[in-house]
Amino acid sequence: MLPLFPIVNCLHGGEQMAAIRSIRESKIVRRKLMWGLIFISPWLIGLIGFTAYPIGASLAYSLTDYAIMSPPKWVGLENYVEMLTDDDLFSKSLSNTVIFALLSVPTSIAVAFGLALMLNQRVMGKAVFRTIIFVPTLVPSVALAIMWLWLFNPQFGVVNGMLWELFGINGPGWLTDEDWSKPTLLLMSLWTVGYGVVIFLAGLQDIPQSLYEAADIDGAGVAQKTRHVTIPLLTPVIFFQLVISIIAIFQIFTAPHVMTGGSGQPAKSLLFYVMYLYRQAFVYMKMGHASGMAWLLFLIILACTLVIFRTSGWVHYSGGERGTTTKT
Template sequence: MEEEIALLQAKKSKFERKMLLYGVLFTAPWILGLLLFHAYPLIMSIYYSFTTYSILDPGQWVGLENYQTLFKDDIFWISIYNTLFFTFFFVPISLMFGIGLALILNVKIRGQGFYRTMFFMPSLVPPIATTIIWLWLLNPQFGLVNHWLEQIGIPGPAWLGSEHWSKPSLILMSLWGVGQSIVIYLAGLQDIPQDYYDAAEVDGASLLRRLRHITLPLLTPVIFFNLIMGTIGALQNFVLPYTLSNGQGTPANSMMFYVMYLYTNGFGYLKMGYASAMAWILFLIVVLLTALIFISQKRWVYYQGKD
């Protein structure tokens, strides 16, 4: 009996090793891709941030010199200010805008699917096409936005041509792609049990009270997710400001965002070591803000079924 058990265990062990081998073979392409295209560049970027590496030249070890130079770089601080300004204004506005539209699109009316599709479609437009559209809309001389403002007696600003209006213009343009978050909000709204609304209606709760005490609290996990993703995305804003300013950050560096300056240093000036140092500072900023949001969610995020 013991010999039979030992034989079965040996066969089982052989089968498990065989399955493990097959599993490794099937996942090998993904593992190699992870190591070559993610892990290796990540590790090397840490090393390069302490060197004068410039793609064409292996560079020399300079220690903390890149980081010290960054803190003396005026454009570096301007890029941080522009990025944080955009993040702290765009993210809350996009959250409120997305929630408001999702609430409207959640109302059961004829053509509901059509309206949802129309609000989602702009998020599928390529960024370059979006840039061309908004350059025309916000043109200070013949743009439609200033034309409409003139019709009601308001003089239109220079928009992208003004250092004071360039970032608000960019925030307005970025709201164009809020359709992706609307879809997530709609999924969260449909996950709220109808029984809660029925009970509140029986108790005489108004629409505003139902929104305040049922909808928004139960939607907070979705808001939390979009807050995290929106913050990370805003801190890495690149395509729109780069194309709008031809990579120059004009006017007066008001659209020189952090990732733009990182890209300019790395691939424009070939200061890859300098750019790597910037990348790791950005990583620390993202981690810090994300950690603060995670800490704060204990006070305002409500999960169904959790005490």
């Protein structure tokens, strides 16, 4: 916690002096409080106007039937009951999102970690490899979606072309086949894995060299060093990546929306949660229903994060450097 009277420790005077000083200090504290609040005021105003108010309003909307044009009509929990019991597309979009999260989060983290491990060795042209792996993350999602449609076009795309020419294989329908559509999207998220690679790489470079030297003296090989030094020390980074990716994947929207024109086809296999939410809100104008979906998403993300935090016993923190909130 923050010391309320930072200078108190250096005081040595008598009680009277101390009293005078504490008055002066409370003045200083008040002045600091004033300046602190002035400096953070943009964010505070934003917190109230662009975060707190909408969260509250969205909870209130979720209990109404609301189409913007006419005033909201109170319906209680009907929206929630309807989506949970009587909406096949809702359950489809939720299960699609959960399946894709289970598919994509572990794979992306593992691939990012593997690539970072390789890049961390003394290989030639490390900086070039790093750039090549990072650049795909810069492609705007709309362009990325169109690019993926064309690469994996079953009839004329280069992927099936290469499969045919090199291996004589008739490639699958990729994004047009309900069994292949999610794996194809997974390939896209693997192509844009560079962000995680850069973060893992930085984490790897933070590991003190002395630990590896100590392991060398004990006669440890590459595999043992990775298992007993690198991985334990990187668990905080893995943990951070896990939380961030889950939050992001539950909100996946742009790429599948552009690829399918918002339809989520084939067989609704690319209809993700936020796509369906968007449709409820801005196609069907069912703002109440969509707000309920948004709140449910919020609760799901919250629950996931809590579970991850509760089960974070595997995360290794060295030297009490835990948390960002402690003063550095």
